[in-house]
Amino acid sequence: MGRIWLAIRSFFSILFSGSLPEDALTTLGLTRRGAPKPQTASTTAGPRPSDGALQMLSILQRDARVIDFIMEDIVAYTDDQVGAAVRSLHDQARESLARYVKLEPVFDGVEGTFTKAALSDPAAVKFVGNVLAGKPSGGLLRHKGWRAGKIDLPPLNPKQDSSILAPAEIEVE
Amino acid sequence: MKYVIGIDLGTTNSALAYTEIRPDADPFDMPEVRLMDIPQLVNPGEVRDEPLLPSSLYVLGATDFPAGSVALPWDAEPPFVTGRLAQKRGVENAGRLVASAKSWLSHAGVDRTAPILPWNAPEGVPKLSPVDASSRYLDHLRRAWDAKMPDAPFTEQQVLVTVPASFDAVARELTLQAAERAGFRDVTLLEEPQAAFYAWIERHKDWRERVKLGDLILVLDIGGGTTDLTLIAVTEQQGELALERMAVGEHILLGGDNMDLALARLVAGELAEKGTRIDTLQLHALWHNCRVAKEKLLAPGARTKEQPVTILGKGTGLVGGTIKATLRREDIDRVLGEGFFPRVSSSEMPQRQRRMGLQEIGLPYAADAAVTKHMAQFLRQQASSAEHERVRRGPSGLAAPTHVLFNGGVLHARLIRDRLTEVLDSWLAAEGFGPVQPLAGEDLMHAVSRGAAYYGLARDGRGVRIRGGVPRAYYVGIESAMPAVPGMASPLKALTVAPFGMEEGTSVRIPGREFGLVVGEPAEFRFFSSSVRKNDAPGAMVEDFGDDLQELSPMEVNLTSTDGTGTVPVSFETLVTETGVLQLWCVARDGGRWKLEFNVRERVAQ
Numbered sequence: 001m002g003r004i005w006l007a008i009r010s011f012f013s014i015l016f017s018g019s020l021p022e023d024a025l026t027t028l029g030l031t032r033r034g035a036p037k038p039q040t041a042s043t044t045a046g047p048r049p050s051d052g053a054l055q056m057l058s059i060l061q062r063d064a065r066v067i068d069f070i071m072e073d074i075v076a077y078t079d080d081q082v083g084a085a086v087r088s089l090h091d092q093a094r095e096s097l098a099r100y101v102k103l104e105p106v107f108d109g110v111e112g113t114f115t116k117a118a119l120s121d122p123a124a125v126k127f128v129g130n131v132l133a134g135k136p137s138g139g140l141l142r143h144k145g146w147r148a149g150k151i152d153l154p155p156l157n158p159k160q161d162s163s164i165l166a167p168a169e170i171e172v173e
Numbered sequence: 174m175k176y177v178i179g180i181d182l183g184t185t186n187s188a189l190a191y192t193e194i195r196p197d198a199d200p201f202d203m204p205e206v207r208l209m210d211i212p213q214l215v216n217p218g219e220v221r222d223e224p225l226l227p228s229s230l231y232v233l234g235a236t237d238f239p240a241g242s243v244a245l246p247w248d249a250e251p252p253f254v255t256g257r258l259a260q261k262r263g264v265e266n267a268g269r270l271v272a273s274a275k276s277w278l279s280h281a282g283v284d285r286t287a288p289i290l291p292w293n294a295p296e297g298v299p300k301l302s303p304v305d306a307s308s309r310y311l312d313h314l315r316r317a318w319d320a321k322m323p324d325a326p327f328t329e330q331q332v333l334v335t336v337p338a339s340f341d342a343v344a345r346e347l348t349l350q351a352a353e354r355a356g357f358r359d360v361t362l363l364e365e366p367q368a369a370f371y372a373w374i375e376r377h378k379d380w381r382e383r384v385k386l387g388d389l390i391l392v393l394d395i396g397g398g399t400t401d402l403t404l405i406a407v408t409e410q411q412g413e414l415a416l417e418r419m420a421v422g423e424h425i426l427l428g429g430d431n432m433d434l435a436l437a438r439l440v441a442g443e444l445a446e447k448g449t450r451i452d453t454l455q456l457h458a459l460w461h462n463c464r465v466a467k468e469k470l471l472a473p474g475a476r477t478k479e480q481p482v483t484i485l486g487k488g489t490g491l492v493g494g495t496i497k498a499t500l501r502r503e504d505i506d507r508v509l510g511e512g513f514f515p516r517v518s519s520s521e522m523p524q525r526q527r528r529m530g531l532q533e534i535g536l537p538y539a540a541d542a543a544v545t546k547h548m549a550q551f552l553r554q555q556a557s558s559a560e561h562e563r564v565r566r567g568p569s570g571l572a573a574p575t576h577v578l579f580n581g582g583v584l585h586a587r588l589i590r591d592r593l594t595e596v597l598d599s600w601l602a603a604e605g606f607g608p609v610q611p612l613a614g615e616d617l618m619h620a621v622s623r624g625a626a627y628y629g630l631a632r633d634g635r636g637v638r639i640r641g642g643v644p645r646a647y648y649v650g651i652e653s654a655m656p657a658v659p660g661m662a663s664p665l666k667a668l669t670v671a672p673f674g675m676e677e678g679t680s681v682r683i684p685g686r687e688f689g690l691v692v693g694e695p696a697e698f699r700f701f702s703s704s705v706r707k708n709d710a711p712g713a714m715v716e717d718f719g720d721d722l723q724e725l726s727p728m729e730v731n732l733t734s735t736d737g738t739g740t741v742p743v744s745f746e747t748l749v750t751e752t753g754v755l756q757l758w759c760v761a762r763d764g765g766r767w768k769l770e771f772n773v774r775e776r777v778a779q
Binding site: 062065068069071072074077081082084085087088089154155156157159160169171 | 218489490
């Protein structure tokens with residue numbers, strides 16, 4: 001930063017806002033006294049970004065016991081045993097997912113047929129195979145994709161520790 | 174805007190339907206009846222709209238749910254949870270769950286206004302009376318309405334609450350009390366099978382072309398916990414087709430839950446043979462899974478012969494602890510077909526409960542699970558009444574319905590409907606009649622509330638109304654003036670105070686009998702009812718009635734007079750209110766009147 005430019009910016013900045021601009025402070029090697037510290041995650045103020053994800057996990061565990069299933073070491077069990085558990089888990093997980101998140105395909109077509117690519121956002125459409133330069137006009141639909149249409153999760157209880165995904169259960173005899 | 178609200182206060186589920194009252198409505202094009210989804214807690218902290226409100230109530234304890242997670246939009250800290258969450262939590266902790274409050278409401282063996290529920294609650298759990306519990310469900314429905322329809326306050330609407338046709342005068346009175354306690358105003362009671370039939374009329378505007386004069390319709394309502402039977406005759410009034418309710422069955426505590434539990438027990442038995450024992454919680458899970466599996470096997474177009482039922486492991490070891498069993502179609506055919514709906518002749522009566530010296534107090538569940546036998550008994554009982562020639566009868570006296578209307582969740586299953594029609598047809602064939610015509614009902618879970626809302630319009634003269642009156646005859650017991658013999662109860666005579674079919678909004682003075690009542694002392698009368706004796710006129714004295722009469726809670730009256738003491742000769746007057754409630758009054762010669770009240774606080778001698 002040129003010295004004259006720095007002087008002029010500092011002059012006007014002090015004149016109009018009463019303090020030096022951020023970049024001038026850095027260049028001059030100064031720190032502001034009593035500067036606000038970076039915010040630390042606080043447990044009382046509002047939901048954290050991870051809460052929604054934890055809530056979804058907790059719902060899938062509550063309704064379908066998905067965490068139990070995924071965390072269990074199933075190597076030793078026969079396919080028959082795994083199948084029996086999955087059948088009931090699958091029904092409930094599907095029902096519960098359908099209730100809270102409306103899932104819909106990104107491209108509502110028939111997989112394996114030719115589809116025109118109406119979207120070109122790489123997040124929504126992924127072109128695979130022999131992709132030429134420029135935006136391809138279409139191709140075979142390999143996977144319809146998933147999009148969360150409507151999310152309808154119950155409000156979080158601010159008093160509750162969202163890191164508890166499932167309570168421990170104690171049976172009183 | 175003004176509405177009629179129909180409430181189906183069910184044993185296991187409640188529902189609410191409503192329709193607009195339009196003053197200028199065309200009687201042949203009635204406004205549509207709509208259902209209201211009921212907001213309720215479905216999980217801690219999650220209030221959601223559901224089509225039904227499970228009639229379950231959970232008495233909250235300190236450790237049940239995290240703070241603030243049972244708040245409702247209209248109540249931040251309720252002392253009870255009602256609905257789906259109560260039902261779910263009650264499986265985990267049955268000691269705080271109130272279920273089947275309605276069956277308790279009609280159970281004369283207990284004091285129904287005393288806090289007795291949850292019946293098996295451990296020491297220290299606050300209890301409620303059956304009336305209180307019922308009023309909680311009604312209260313929930315009222316507040317749910319007010320939350321959803323802020324422009325039409327509930328108390329300003331016309332409300333109908335349905336009761337089983339088999340409810341006696343006491344149970345009806347208590348239902349009304351529950352409604353009043355829940356803040357209801359302007360309530361009318363309506364019988365459920367009638368409501369189901371109104372729902373059919375509502376759906377079939379051309380009903381006059383579907384039934385004809387002389388037809389007899391059997392309404393068979395099998396809900397989660399109870400079975401209710403009613404006969405409706407198609408009659409003529411001033412040249413127009415009219416409907417008249419002819420008979421109602423007894424209160425049968427037998428329903429879909431019993432059937433699913435029977436299936437669960439069968440599967441549990443098979444597991445036990447293989448050496449796997451399950452506990453109560455697991456049986457509950459199995460019960461629920463058997464219901465789901467049964468519905469899948471009985472669904473229209475189902476091809477599979479069996480469905481797996483699994484009980485997942487209790488701990489974090491899900492797969493390792495999973496218990497696997499199978500429910501086969503043939504099991505269902507056997508349990509339902511032979512246990513609950515056996516092919517029987519019309520002369521096979523249900524087994525009576527053996528009277529034990531010491532009976533466990535609890536709900537008087539039906540001793541015989543065979544619905545077809547209860548149906549045979551109901552149609553047979555009508556044989557004893559000579560009048561009512563409008564009831565079509567076979568040579569053996571069996572009432573012979575021309576049509577049958579099914580209602581209740583159980584009858585979604587085609588297998589069961591087909592079996593019932595098959596059995597009815599065999600009875601009709603034996604009496605020389607053709608087969609019965611099933612009337613296609615729709616939406617069997619909501620028909621009662623829908624029909625109730627329709628009836629609200631019918632009562633205003635907009636639509637057809639089923640005439641019926643009181644479905645039983647009522648009596649006051651009078652001890653015979655005979656010397657008492659040790660070991661024998663003194664012979665009892667019964668004075669008819671309300672004849673069968675006495676209509677709403679009428680009253681009758683009982684002739685020829687006066688009683689001397691002491692002023693300032695409560696007088697108590699034994700009170701009886703009968704659903705089979707249909708020809709007793711008011712004032713008729715009945716002797717040797719055997720099993721025809723059932724004793725209800727006693728009625729009492731306390732005469733107060735400015736004169737202080739003395740004896741006042743009084744006679745009875747019976748009144749049936751517009752809302753379908755029976756009242757008994759004592760009338761003195763000078764016109765002074767005192768109302769008799771049910772005394773449900775004391776146990777009825779069995």
